[in-house]
Amino acid sequence: MNFSKRLLKLAGDYPDREIIHFLKTGESDQHLTYRALIEGAGRYQAALRSRNVLQGEVVILILQQSIELVYAYFGTILNGSIPSIMPFLTEKLLPEKYRKDLVSLIEITQPSAILTYCDFIDELSEIQANNAFIKALLFSEEIETGADVLAGTGNYPGIERDGDDIVLLQHSSGSTGLQKGVALTHQAVFHQLDCYSKTIRLSSRDVIVSWLPLYHDMGLIACFLMPILYNIPLVIMSPFDWVRAPHRLFQAISHYRGTLCWLPNFAYNFCAQKIRPADMEGIELSTLRAVINCSEPMRRSSHQAFLERFSQYGLQPSAIATCYAMAENVFAVTQDGIDKAVTYDEIDQETFQKDKIARKVFNNRPSIYQVSAGKPIANTQVRIMDGDGRELPDRHVGEIVIKSNCMLTGYYHREDETVNSFSEGWFKTGDLGYLAEGELYVSGRKKDLIIVGGKNVYPQDIEAVVNEVEGVHPGRCVAFGVFNEEKGTEDVVVIAELERDFAEKDRQVADQIRKMVTQSTAVALRQVYLVNDFWLIKTSSGKIARAANKEKYLFETGHHAG
Amino acid sequence: MDKNEIIEKLGKKICEDILKDTGRILAPDEVLISSGLIDSFSLVDLALIAEQMFGVRIEDYELNADTFDNLEQLAEIIVERKG
Incomplete structure (x- = not known):
């Protein structure tokens, strides 16, 4: 096929079937x-x-x-x-x-x-x-x-x-x-979608509603190719319109009786915080059977805020669902919240942070909640590996590796990157997590990647821009993400060492850094932290150590958790 | 309330709530949207602030640099709509 x-x-079979409803602000629906x-x-x-x-x-x-x-x-x-x-x-x-x-x-x-x-x-x-x-x-x-x-x-x-x-x-x-273009075959996409559509019990009664961009796997695969190739009506709008009027998503769900919707975690907070009650009048959300959280770290608090805000419009608590996905597996790796409620794993905070073990909470000690991404979909195997490639037991945090019949063919024209991503037939995701009772919990990242508003941003792209700003000591800057609970996504922070002559002009340099980063990468910085010579920690090979500098920053600014 | 007062109040609120930088002073002609100072996720906040503080509605299709791109222009819209 x-x-x-x-x-x-x-x-040929359904020529007059309305398969796409395209919504655009200021125009009637097409x-x-x-x-x-x-x-x-x-x-x-x-x-x-x-x-x-x-x-x-x-x-x-x-x-x-x-x-x-x-x-x-x-x-x-x-x-x-x-x-x-x-x-x-x-x-x-x-x-x-x-x-x-x-x-x-x-x-x-x-x-x-x-x-x-x-x-x-x-x-x-x-x-x-x-x-x-x-x-x-x-x-x-x-x-x-x-x-x-x-x-x-x-x-x-x-x-x-x-x-x-x-x-x-x-x-x-x-x-x-x-x-790094992920190259996928026809067969891989059908393997994924045959399996995923069964996992989420996709049926002719479903209607998918989406504002997600088509250059993103969640937007392209789950909210574009799946509905069109599996004969499920799709209601779609532009992310540009949605971000200015998030209530239009709910209007669309209400009007077209939407049943399925995929959102990155930040969107749960964004919708809960930024929609006027007046814009929700008459909206009915009881048709929604799954709102699937995917593509950035998931938070229980984001689900709670979303339910609190929208249950008055008929949103069912059972609609909250989760998914772990990546373009390299076409889309989904795991799924939760369809046949049962999403699992929240309450674990001991200290053991988790110090020993990287997700031990169930005990003796009323301080705990944290991890959100389950669910069980692997039927065609995908998931393992957790330590740094030496050995499989780890349940509840031990390590790198998530996967194997399936829907993997990428390779990074297009990048054989080197492709080879580096596999180990004995297993794809190394670069994400960290643990398995417990067959369900996957994604807890962090090994790779240097910031996810802001559901979008992947490589820190080296931001650093390359900051390096060009006058007043910044060339090569002496670092960018990283810090999770913001209120927004439900990562804030991007830049630390840059100032050249000596610029100590007095730090506000100007900071503004210039913000401006250049936004105009070059479309990422708005939460904080530009300017420091003096030799603040930044380097590795033994002379590279700026991102993780160590993030720790130092969190400590200095009082964000440090433990 | 005159335009300058609106500019001052808006600027303070934007620095506090959106930029999270209370020490900052926004100049009336400082470019907000096309410069990326206010990112797309915060455009809705601008509309909500205008509504809460001055009772003026900025529509979602107006949230772009063509309609206003600095405090002065935003204040003009507010003054105009307050009548």
């Missing part, structure tokens, strides 16, 4: 049938074919979350080419930095085509001139009206793709993330 065959079969989806996608496929973009070649999509992006995505699939969505340039991002990220994506991925808006023609033409493998620049505005529309014949090369051909690439954002 491949994506094109599945999509065309659904379009309803897309399978027939309309194929027609729209067919125009993009024809455009790609007319430019000699072939099967197995990569097409980079730089479009806002819109119907056009949906068409472009499936048009690329129908052409047998490999879509890869690049996050869209926002007003905050510096065009130069965005361009640099795009070039790094292009150099590794070597796409045959880039599909975007006419606004980018000058910049992309220049990039194309330096990269001969780019055969075609296509512009969304020209596709609907151009002669390409007439060229579509319905003979889609995508039908010929094998199950073990690569169907799509998925990237995290930032220079580092864009260089």
